[in-house]
Amino acid sequence: MKGQEWYQESDVAESYEDKRFSGGGRFIDRREKEAVLDALGPIEDKRILEVACGTGRFTVMLADRGADIVGMDISEAMLEQGRRKARSAGVDESLSFIQGDAGRLPFPDDHFDAVLAMRFFHLAPDPEGFIAEMRRVATEQVFFDTFKRYSARSTYNWALPMGSRLYSEREAKELVVGAGLELAGADHDFVLPYGFYRAIPGWVARPFRTADTAIRGTGLGERIATVSYWDARVPE
Template identity: 80%
Template sequence: MKGQEWYQENDVANAYDDKRFSGGGRFIDRREKAAVLDALAPVEDKRILEVACGTGRFTVMLADRGANIVGMDISEAMLEQGRRKARAAGVAETLSFMQADAGRLPFPDDHFDTVFAMRFFHLAPDPEGFIEEMCRVSKSQVFFDTFNRYSTRSIYNWALPMGSRLYSGREARELIVGSGLELADVAHDFVLPYGFYRAIPDWIARPFRAADRALGRTPIGDHLASVSYWDTRIRE
């Protein structure tokens, strides 16, 4: 997987949340969690798999809301951060973390109600193969996000240490249709790229985020968005 060695470094895992979701990065965290909850709700008693769960931001949140959830990642260092979060939140006994390869999910067909992945497909060298595995183990729903090719994300993409794959809207839709999925809903956001928000304090980020949302609600907002959230269903 692209950037796999970088992603699994202990120092990357230890600093992952602080570097991305402190200061102005809090706006990213809130929006991503809202996108997951909007798409997956209601989650109580739902059997869910999070692919590439990282430090467990979403896994722990959904377990706290009653989901029967497994968080899976290739990085043991990231998973250990997730276990610490689960203990701190009091949900360590109600969820599972496991190390596995997203290209060969260790579950039988139709095992979960929902399978989702956030911050994953920009690292995937074989997106078709990965999403086919997600479809295989899901009974109904597959949810994921993409970073968009024709957006401000492309300005700094070349400098990222792990690299990043960007998708056009056409490419993402072809990925969905080619995997036997039907698009239920899609949302677009963040005209300004994530890297901008991570680089500034919360109080500076707040007015920029308000302007970002306002521009996103205009007719050109979807075309400028750097992130898309794709909510799909297994085709009957």
């Protein structure tokens, strides 16, 4: 998938967060972090692996809240941005960043309490293999997000600088079950796709996000949302 090559470019890593999480993109960042924290629950001293951690948005946030966390990514350029962020936040001694392949996680079975992957499965060439590896190293929980196939996301997907995989709800649930996991919860959000929010300033995005959130609270909002968050658990 061409997105893998695009993702590892050094200039992409340097501008990644400014392009995605400034202006209207701040609403995306806020919501994604909320979804992660809600799903993981109490995290102090919890052993967590973040697969495809990128620039460490979630890795650093979770370390700051007391998690024992490892961030892994295939892009050394992205990891360097994460290390800088960790130093700036004063948590560089509380976490580890390593370069690695999500298809062959360099950890023994049942090594982490929880494993998460955000902004990853839309680039995954082998989603079944990747989630199986996440399940292998997790003792309790696997958390990930997907972009929805039958939504406004599909209308601009062709314009992205990367290949992007979209999932129906059935396909995402099959990933969970196929990995030997049980679905504990799912949340769906952003009727207006991420690209819309990233393209406009924050003051313009605010009323749209207010309306978007109101729609989300209805049955219609869940059906036409562009993003899904999946909380899967390892069976006891």
